[in-house]
Amino acid sequence: MRYTAKETAAKHDRIVREASRLFREKGFENVTVGEVMQAAGLTHGAFYAHFESRQDLEKAAIAWGQALSAGLARKYGATKKGGRSFVSEYLSSRHRDNPGDGCTMAALAQEVARSTPEIRAAFEPGVEEIFRNAALLGGVVLARAVEDNALSDEILEAVRRKVG
Amino acid sequence: MRYTAKETAAKHDRIVREASRLFREKGFENVTVGEVMQAAGLTHGAFYAHFESRQDLEKAAIAWGQALSAGLARKYGATKKGGRSFVSEYLSSRHRDNPGDGCTMAALAQEVARSTPEIRAAFEPGVEEIFRNAALLGGVVLARAVEDNALSDEILEAVRRKVG
């Protein structure tokens, strides 16, 4: 069937948004093209009407996620008080436990490091907004990686105290 | 053929060491069992004489890498001066550019976060040694993920100034 340009663009966006969410939640390697398309309400065969390749989608998903992060960081960062609430939200258990709704960098930085130059370039915009607070990122990454909940909470608390 | 227990143990260790190195360098998902066995000087078929499964190897490689890290951190951390040289080594371009010889957490924390409870538990020992300096980890992770070399150097420098 043929759709209007607007409908097609809306589907394209939906695919990117769902891909970004799924990638952050499960990592690039644990998400299939079919899974993304299903989440966007389509079948896997239609994928190549929207993207050249899977890598192309990964690039788009990273760029979208980083644009979102950068926007949020700029909004929050405007005031001292905003800075504090950004920090406490970033280091919250909610953020730790919901990577799919969270920071792209805290979820995918290491996979991006092993990806193509294009994907690494798409990753850069969000980095500018956080690298002066690398402890936030390190804290969330570690808190997500340990099995012991008490230790995980302790990590978040330690970083909170240090940067707060 | 049959080998002495000593020979078998030596091969087992070689497999774990090579797996750890390759995993840190390329990530779990980009390393095959065959590649690890070849690096250890064996063929892939012999793998199951040493490990129950691929996941079993991942667990062993993480545990080995973390034991190594914890040992190094304890050695370095003994003095103020040692602390300084640990930080500067951790944030060096050498460490950034050679993940295969570097910190397991800086290379694999995000993949570990999505792995099994067993693997996350094996990851914990090294975490104790670094989480109070989460900025180090965050800095290296970000420095490795960006495409622009100047930005990457700037990240390491910013973290160095903050923690130094």
Next chain:
DNA sequence: TGTACATCAGTGAACGCGCGTTCACTGATGTAC
């Protein structure tokens, strides 16, 4: 305005490849007697 054809996003089956895992077989060393 109506008719014929072109377009193209979408569908679902199929292809090809890589990887984890299995398996029959080998042969050097260990063990029983």
Next chain:
DNA sequence: TGTACATCAGTGAACGCGCGTTCACTGATGTAC
């Protein structure tokens, strides 16, 4: 000490499965006249 058998790490072919990608086909909408 010598002989016969058991063991088991190692080899390399093969299996099965999942995933990215391709492809023939569909059918609603756009375009030409």
